[in-house]
Amino acid sequence: MLTSILIPIVNTVRYSFLDLDFISKGAGNFSGFRNYGKALSDPVLWKSLFITIRWTVYSIVFQFGLGFALALLLKSKQVLINKTVLRSLFLVPWMLPGALAAIMWKWLYHGSVGLINQMLLRMHIISAPIPWLASTQFVLISVVLVNVWRGAPFFMVMLFGGLQTIPNELYEAAMIDGAGSFTSFRKITVPLLKPLILTLSLYGFIGAFNFIDIILVLTKGGPAHHTLTLPLYVWQLAFVDMKISYATAVCVLMCLFLVVLLGIMMVFLKKRGEDDE
Template sequence: MTQATARPLTPYGFLLPALLVTATVILYPVAQTIVFSLQDYLLYAPDDARFVGARNFLAVLKDEVFWISLRHSAVWVGGIVFAQLALGLVAALLLNQSFWWRGLARALVIIPWALPSVIIGLMWTWIFDFNTGVLNDVLMRIGIIDQPQAWLAGPRSALACVMLALVWQGFPFFAIMILAGLQTVPKELYEAAEIDGASAFRQFVHVTAPAIAGIVATAVLLRIIWVANSLDVILVMTGGGPGYATHTLPLYAFLRAYSGMEFGYAAALALMLTVLLLAIVWLYVRRQAKELDA
């Protein structure tokens, strides 16, 4: 490939493999889902599906559970991503220092992330268990509570408990991503700052933060999308209950799709979530436009 002749088409050549694989696999299912959302499609009666236009979407807007789930989704995404980022950032900065067992610490911190969601869900359910849970036992021993609490059955505590499990699972992601980002910060910059007598905090604000900002922003964006769509841990821990207390949008769509097999309605619910996420991405892309086009 000579650069002179291939120039205008070169970037597309580089893109082709990735586009080809994703497009073959994902285009058809996505198109299908959009078609479902415009029909009263029931999985067990595919032949009876009729085109209903925007009726599913209008029904979604009138559905009380949609709004409850949406509110929970906002709390869910905001809370989890923020906590994961904060904890991950601290962990990454610490694991970037040199101490003799750093390699081991880095390998151990990844463990929560290395476990399948179904195990995480079951373990945390068991930890939170009213009768045989270790959390109640520990808290009672150290005197924080005087009788066992039904953590997962409390309409107010249930969502927080499931979120804690997800924060635990996902903070190593940020730790590792940021740790990799820190490696791109030239050491010379710290040396220069040191000579200028900058404090550790000022070094972080003026040297570290700007250098990793792009990577952190991308990681946050990807994480928002991932957390917004994740439902397996909720499904295992509470199934969305008690009542609607841990219903998030994908969970509600899941229940409508698989318990009711109402694929039309569920697809409309899912697409509402997609549109909301698109708005976030749009904001991000606009903000990052300068960097993206840099």
């Protein structure tokens, strides 16, 4: 097990110090830190990093928010629909493969025959079709919405399970004391779910940061690199441009970026937890 993890890591780091390039027939000679120097001065890499951070933050915030709202809805006694059926329907997007979900949404986003534009036109919200995946103004939020639609059910399932562990007696006691729904949510639900919330936040951050399927199918990083995240940039360098050593150098830097961002996030979440206490 340990070997299967260490060997790819060691090889990735080793390749980053070579000049393997299948386009220019690079022989794999030692090149030192040249690939890293090139990467750090690469404007596309820095743009990709900024886009990756935006993609990750938007995805996590909306996935978590929507998932929490759906979990609370399923927990509510006011829901008259069969909750098992409702929960199954909510889980459908999560069960779809990322590539399949992206293909479906690509048709929905289509400029001329897409259902979204047709509905907006019929409702007179827009006067002309919007090129959702070809416009630099709308493309990032468009792909984020697809990721939110697909990923929110996971947070719903986890948070719904957490809500089930909170005794109803706590809410009943709070109600007797005159606490409203929001106060009970803030004073009971959130504190008791804090470990789960922190775990889901870290897990979701790592998953969104490294996610590639939806963006690859929908936009391939375009238009004008406006959806080119770091994992997708590494994929393009390695499997399209065949610049293996440069791709691995960018990959190593991406891992370092992720470790730093996770460290900052963990310190922030820990500080917030201490302040709440």
